[in-house]
Amino acid sequence: MRILVVTPWFPTAESPVSGVFVRREVEALADRHEVTVLHLDWQRGTPSPPAPGHGYGYRHESLRRSDPRSYTRARRVVSQAALDHDVVHTHALTGLLPWLTGRPGQGRAWVHSEHWSGISAPETLGTGERAALRILGPRLDHADAVIAESTRLADAIRRFRSAPIDIVPCVVDAPAALAPRPTAGVPLLSVGGLIPRKGPLLALDAMATLVERGVDASLTWVGEGPLGEEMRAEARRRGVSDRLRLPGRLDDDGVSRELAAAAMFLLPTQGDNFCVVTAEALVHGRPIVSGVATGAVDYADPAVSRFVSVQDGPAYADAVQSLVETSRHLSAEDVAETVSRRFLPSTVAAALTGIYERAVDRARRPM
Missing domain, CATH: 3.40.50.2000 (Glycogen Phosphorylase B;)
Structure with a gap:
């Protein structure tokens, strides 16, 4: 045709x-x-x-x-x-x-x-x-x-x-090989514009809240936008500057490398129709925590996902901690298998x- x-x-x-x-x-x-x-x-x-x-x-x-x-x-x-x-x-x-x-x-x-x-x-x-x-x-x-x-x-x-x-x-492109899920700490990854709709300040609040609870958490946010300086200032105020990385925009290979280093994908989105990066995280074998206003609810298995309706940092921190505990026994291959051949x-x-x-x-x- x-x-x-x-x-x-x-x-x-x-x-x-x-x-x-x-x-x-x-x-x-x-x-x-x-x-x-x-x-x-x-x-x-x-x-x-x-x-x-x-x-x-x-x-x-x-x-x-x-x-x-x-x-x-x-x-x-x-x-x-x-x-x-x-x-x-x-x-x-x-x-x-x-x-x-x-x-x-x-x-x-x-x-x-x-x-x-x-x-x-x-x-x-x-x-x-x-x-x-x-x-x-x-x-x-x-x-x-x-x-x-x-x-x-x-x-x-x-x-x-x-x-x-x-x-x-x-x-959604699958990696040639899956990296094992990290076992030390909770390195969180977010990908998207540094804009209000994507929730970067919520992600920072969640990471800082986890640290205050004694969790060895960190946050890498891949992307660019007007909230970058505000994130850095808030990280300084909360005492977590050394746990925040803002590498800017990366190509597909760069995002794949960041996913390989992450334990979990976090995106407090306020509205996404499909959310390719969330699907990419699952395909890379990483559980996801997301805002509930997203198309990811169609394809994310409850065993490897949490969707948060209360838009504040502690609520996202709760979801991360819950998913860390319940998915601890799952390998990267187990997580990726939940979306199988779908994409x-x-x-x-x-x-x-x-x-x-x-x-x-x-x-x-x-x-």
């Missing part, structure tokens, strides 16, 4: 992790289908074409939000590219702005994957984004198939779509193939 992936999110030289979950999905699909990525880049980044051997085509279109001609151009290039494909697979609601009317790739099956956290957490949106949600949300009812990456997001999409919604998780490229590609086949059949039916 010939698949045209149309996405506003895809890695660029300036933002190598932007849309990496879309890239991983494309790589999985390319093992089964003829795939072309059309990156409608409203951020006007430097293209980052696929490395040789990944087996998919790539086209980059640099667009400007403030230029009405960009919307006309987006419609035109998608319509032209769709002529050579069986399915147009769009990503992200904001990517549908050029199609306030009509369908991307008129006459072809249209599948849409949704990722935007604004749908499941509209209270976090600004005025302009709320307007975009009101206008674009109903467009989801016109697609031949809509895919969400978690039950949390699917439930939010049902405000706009009466037809069924498929749930397909993200592709493998072959598993995700097989699920998407079934959706494409149904979408093509639906698109061919007379209206």
Whole structure:
């Protein structure tokens, strides 16, 4: 089958992790289908074409939000590219702005994957984004198939779509080998932006609370953002500066190394639709403690997870201590086995193939 992936999110030289979950999905699909990525880049980044051997085509279109001609151009290039494909697979609601009317790739099956956290957490949106949600949300009812990456997001999409919604998780890369879980102390790892929604100050509070209780805990937070200095200042105030590491943003290999050194993954998130980094932690054989507003509740086994609804440091510290005790007997292999083959490229590609086949059949039916 010939698949045209149309996405506003895809890695660029300036933002190598932007849309990496879309890239991983494309790589999985390319093992089964003829795939072309059309990156409608409203951020006007430097293209980052696929490395040789990944087996998919790539086209980059640099667009400007403030230029009405960009919307006309987006419609035109998608319509032209769709002529050579069986399915147009769009990503992200904001990517549908050029199609306030009509369908991307008129006459072809249209599948849409949704990722935007604004749908499941509209209270976090600004005025302009709320307007975009009101206008674009109903467009989801016109697609031949809509895919969400978690039950949390699917439930939010049902405000706009009466037809069924498929749930397909993200592709999550597994390490070549699992590192044994550390037995000395409780080194905690968090990955995400240093922003309020991810809860870095809560994570620091939890670590400091554990230390005050006599637990040999430490915290490494991988990521960048405006709360870095506040975290350092709070760590000094609590007397745990020597137990806090902020290495900044790391690539996939760097995150894997940090996971190998960690005993547990901690993310006091206030809202994530899938939470790739939590899935990565489980795949690496590390138990997880998370805020309850996350898609991770779909896939995390209670034996290796805790979800915290009370948003304060002591509550997270309680969850860490509880999980340390109950998972002490589990090896890294035991933890990873709880998600088994769920996030493998072959598993995700097989699920998407079934959706494409149904979408093509639906698109061919007379209206």
